[in-house]
Amino acid sequence: MSKKSTLLIDCSEAGHCCDKNQYKEASVTEKLKMLLHLIYCKKCRKYSSHNSKLTELINQADIKTCPEEQKKMWKKEIEKEITNS
Amino acid sequence: MSTNKIDANKWVDRYSDYLFNFTIVRVNDRELANDLISETFLAGLKSMKNFKGESTERTWLISILKRKIIDHYRKSNSKKGKAEIKIQYNDDSNEGDWLEENAPDRFDKTAEDVMENEELGEAILACMEQLNEKQAKIFKMKTIEGFDTEAICNEFNITPSNLWVIIHRARTTLAQCLEKNWF
Numbered sequence: 024m025s026k027k028s029t030l031l032i033d034c035s036e037a038g039h040c041c042d043k044n045q046y047k048e049a050s051v052t053e054k055l056k057m058l059l060h061l062i063y064c065k066k067c068r069k070y071s072s073h074n075s076k077l078t079e080l081i082n083q084a085d086i087k088t089c090p091e092e093q094k095k096m097w098k099k100e101i102e103k104e105i106t107n108s
Numbered sequence: 109m110s111t112n113k114i115d116a117n118k119w120v121d122r123y124s125d126y127l128f129n130f131t132i133v134r135v136n137d138r139e140l141a142n143d144l145i146s147e148t149f150l151a152g153l154k155s156m157k158n159f160k161g162e163s164t165e166r167t168w169l170i171s172i173l174k175r176k177i178i179d180h181y182r183k184s185n186s187k188k189g190k191a192e193i194k195i196q197y198n199d200d201s202n203e204g205d206w207l208e209e210n211a212p213d214r215f216d217k218t219a220e221d222v223m224e225n226e227e228l229g230e231a232i233l234a235c236m237e238q239l240n241e242k243q244a245k246i247f248k249m250k251t252i253e254g255f256d257t258e259a260i261c262n263e264f265n266i267t268p269s270n271l272w273v274i275i276h277r278a279r280t281t282l283a284q285c286l287e288k289n290w291f
Contacts, residue, residue, distance in 0.1 A: 042276050046250065048257065073283040076291055084229035086252050089128040093142055097120045097149060104153045105116060 032056045037067045045078045111161030116153055121241050123166050125248065126233040127173055133226050134177055144180060148173040166234070228290065235285035239278050246271065247278040 032040070040057040043049040049057070061068050127148065131141040151172050159168055236244050246264060249255045250271070257268055266274075283291075 038276060039272055042272060042279060045279070070280075073287070073291065074279060077279060077283050077286065080228060080286065080290055081232060081251060084225055084232050086125075086229045086232060087129050087132045088125045088248055088252055089138075089142065094120050094124050097124060097146060100146060101116055101119060101149055101153065104150060108153070 030056055030059060032060050034060075034064060034067055037061070037064065038070060041067070041071050041074050045074055112164050113161060114156050114159055114165060116149075116156070119149060119152070119165075119169070122237060123169055125236075126166060126230065127169060129229050129233055130170065131173065131177065133229070135180065140180070144173065144176045147176050151176070166237070231286060231290065232282065235282050236278075238281055238285060243274050243278050246274050247282075250275060 037057050037060040040049050040053040044054060044057065057071075061071060124145065127145050128141060131144055132138065135141055135144065148169060152169055155172075159165075163171075236247070239247065242264070246260060249260050249263075250257070257271060260266075261268055261271055264271075
């Protein structure tokens, strides 16, 4: 491969850039390459739109998860209860 | 029809986030939510024998949890005697925090969008049960709790490209799972 990276990327790389972009971690070059790929790849356009929709839904849902320490406590409680019965 | 089996050792990993999210939107107090879930797990262990396997484990746990939440509101209601005591009633907005409003009908809130978001959160967490434990954990840390890629990689001892592969699989699975009802 030449040192200069090519602008044309395959689907798996486009998917990877698209994922990173959902977390705002894609670089400008990555975004550019992805957009270029999307122009001619229908499959990735679909993935990309689903991916953005998923991000949107997750933000909208405002999910609350509980901290690990609490989970550990529950695990202990359950284990204790199982061994005692 | 295959029947569902109970595996109490997996409850926390599989369902605790779902149960927690379910509770927190209804009681709006982390401590209380934790207590109610503890009680739910213990009650579940005690009545394991009665589980017929006709519903999923999660549905069954939720039915116990719902009862715990209702009991909680019933208790807090009867403690206050006549329920219509005002705590922070606010005249300017129509969001008066009447105890009456807080207490009985938590299961059919009027604001439709709030309800839809609750359902959405529950749907997303339910779909996450299709992921394996490690995938689900990593996906939640990255997407919901917003940890850095680096922090997650250190904790799980994986490379960033491992992480992105896991994230990609998780996102594909979730999108497929949610597609029918939410896209």
